[in-house]
Amino acid sequence: xxxxxxxxxxxxxxxxxxxxxxxxxxxxxxxxxxxxxxxxxxxxxxxxxxxxxxxxxxxxxxxxxxxxxxxxxxxxxxxxxxxxxxxxxxxxxxxxxxxxxxxxxxxxxxxxxxxxxxxxxxxxxxxxxxxxxxxxxxxxxxxxxxxxxxxxxxxxxxxxxxxxxxxxxxxxxxxxxxxxxxxxxxxxxxxxxxxxxxxxxxxxxxxxxxxxxxxxxxxxxxxxxxxxxxxxxxxxxxxxxxxxxxxxxxxxxxxxxxxxxxxxxxxxxxxxxxxxxxxxxxxxxxxxxxxxxxxxxxxxxxxxxxxxxxxxxxxxxxxxxxxxxxxxxxxxxxxxxxxxxxxxxxxxxxxxxxxxxxxxxxxxxxxxxxxxxxxxxxxxxxxxxxxxx
Amino acid sequence: xxxxxxxxxxxxxxxxxxxxxxxxxxxxxxxxxxxxxxxxxxxxxxxxxxxxxxxxxxxxxxxxxxxxxxxxxxxxxxxxxxxxxxxxxxxxxxxxxxxxxxxxxxxxxxxxxxxxxxxxxxx
Numbered sequence: 427x428x429x430x431x432x433x434x435x436x437x438x439x440x441x442x443x444x445x446x447x448x449x450x451x452x453x454x455x456x457x458x459x460x461x462x463x464x465x466x467x468x469x470x471x472x473x474x475x476x477x478x479x480x481x482x483x484x485x486x487x488x489x490x491x492x493x494x495x496x497x498x499x500x501x502x503x504x505x506x507x508x509x510x511x512x513x514x515x516x517x518x519x520x521x522x523x524x525x526x527x528x529x530x531x532x533x534x535x536x537x538x539x540x541x542x543x544x545x546x547x548x549x550x551x552x553x554x555x556x557x558x559x560x561x562x563x564x565x566x567x568x569x570x571x572x573x574x575x576x577x578x579x580x581x582x583x584x585x586x587x588x589x590x591x592x593x594x595x596x597x598x599x600x601x602x603x604x605x606x607x608x609x610x611x612x613x614x615x616x617x618x619x620x621x622x623x624x625x626x627x628x629x630x631x632x633x634x635x636x637x638x639x640x641x642x643x644x645x646x647x648x649x650x651x652x653x654x655x656x657x658x659x660x661x662x663x664x665x666x667x668x669x670x671x672x673x674x675x676x677x678x679x680x681x682x683x684x685x686x687x688x689x690x691x692x693x694x695x696x697x698x699x700x701x702x703x704x705x706x707x708x709x710x711x712x713x714x715x716x717x718x719x720x721x722x723x724x725x726x727x728x729x730x731x732x733x734x735x736x737x738x739x740x741x742x743x744x745x746x747x748x749x750x751x752x753x754x755x756x757x758x759x760x761x762x763x764x765x766x767x768x769x770x771x772x773x774x775x776x777x778x779x780x781x782x783x784x785x786x787x788x789x790x791x792x793x794x795x796x797x798x799x800x801x802x803x804x805x806x807x808x809x810x811x812x813x814x815x
Numbered sequence: 816x817x818x819x820x821x822x823x824x825x826x827x828x829x830x831x832x833x834x835x836x837x838x839x840x841x842x843x844x845x846x847x848x849x850x851x852x853x854x855x856x857x858x859x860x861x862x863x864x865x866x867x868x869x870x871x872x873x874x875x876x877x878x879x880x881x882x883x884x885x886x887x888x889x890x891x892x893x894x895x896x897x898x899x900x901x902x903x904x905x906x907x908x909x910x911x912x913x914x915x916x917x918x919x920x921x922x923x924x925x926x927x928x929x930x931x932x933x934x935x936x937x938x
Contacts, residue, residue, distance in 0.1 A: 434886075516900075519898070520904060529901050529902075529905060533907065538910075540897045540898060543845075543847075543848070543866020543867070544865065544866070545848060545866055546866070568819065568869070569864065571851060571864075571869065572848070572866060575848065579831075583831060620819045620862070620869070623862055624869055646818065675876045676819075676862050676870050677870075678870070682852070684852075685869060688851075764904060764905060772904075774892060
């Protein structure tokens with residue numbers, strides 16, 4: 427347990443790890459949904475502190491990674507227009523589209539700007555009335571309320587040169603899709619803490635009951651993750667499957683009702699394609715009819731874009747927990763953070779980037795492409811060949 | 816982007832009928848919208864996501880998390896020089912017009928607040 431001393435409270439970490447070891451009697455597969463948690467797990471070697479019986483399956487909760495290629499290509503086309511100032515979170519700069527990325531659009535003279543908050547993009551719109559200002563609104567239930575508020579404010583203040591390129595995704599339908607996959611191995615979930623800070627926990631009991639899986643709302647720091655795993659293992663060993671909140675300091679049961687009301691006003695639920703995975707019914711949000719004028723897809727004619735995923739990249743299988751990153755032939759060879767084939771190698775929250783950065787090439791390989799099937803009904807096959815791991 | 820960072824409310828004002836605050840994240844100060852947490856007061860801590868406070872947080876939890884994030888370099892990842900990092904990762908020159916602003920430079924160099932430093936000395 428060489429990593430224990432790296433914890434902010436090594437004593438507590440040891441108690442949590444000891445409890446997990448003392449509780450576990452047989453193999454369990456637990457999925458952490460959120461890419462931030464994946465990053466923390468790999469960075470701190472948390473999976474190596476666990477008993478061999480516990481396998482952590484990395485989930486699809488990396489917003490940058492699942493933003494569909496088609497939307498990235500639309501973003502690149504809009505950002506290249508001379509009349510546009512294109513604003514984005516910094517994480518999106520190097521996400522590969524079919525041919526290029528936002529970084530290269532900027533290098534070629536496009537006006538691409540990194541903002542901290544979507545409200546900053548709205549301010550840019552007010553200061554540049556002769557330009558169209560587009561904000562790239564991606565992410566889960568965490569970034570959706572800020573983007574919703576910004577569109578609401580833009581409409582309220584009549585800022586007509588502002589629009590949002592929307593590709594929001596929701597966690598519960600993804601959990602459902604994972605559980606419905608015929609080859610699903612997941613027996614429990616660590617739910618993403620900050621998603622629940624907004625949405626609360628009420629969407630999860632039905633999922634826990636229907637699929638008989640424990641769902642434990644979990645934070646992002648190493649000790650939070652160990653506590654989430656500890657509670658999950660207890661439930662699994664006791665044959666229970668309920669929703670538990672291991673992140674109460676930031677997650678009240680009702681979430682943030684004001685934010686949820688705003689989401690309901692500004693967005694409507696829609697089917698959404700997830701990059702590398704395929705369409706998941708009801709898994710996204712788009713602007714509601716009332717705000718359609720602020721939809722960048724509506725405002726700019728960016729239809730007819732044809733996208734082409736890398737035929738080698740297996741990020742879809744990584745995102746569905748079917749393979750570990752290093753089981754892809756391209757991992758660390760032709761696909762690196764410098765020359766990424768897929769978004770999972772670029773994003774801070776991408777499993778491939780986390781494995782590459784922290785060199786975890788020794789992680790056990792348990793699933794193979796031969797035994798696993800895509801979870802979405804119309805997912806295109808990604809890549810070919812047997813895994814290396 | 817998906818990481819929420821705890822911060823302390825320094826002051827509050829209405830801007831264009833929107834409740835806004837300046838919030839201190841371990842030395843980096845940002846404008847934050849309080850519309851989703853209308854009962855926040857000066858001195859309170861909140862979980863902040865891309866410029867929006869989404870939940871209140873108790874002081875001890877906030878300080879613990881901030882200290883942890885600083886140790887792990889998460890604050891730099893959230894508030895630092897995105898273009899510079901992207902250029903380094905891509906092995907390409909920084910695009911024109913993306914030089915870090917003096918504001919960003921001074922923020923990145925800023926020290927954590929005194930209470931955070933004393934916390935650190937204790938650990």
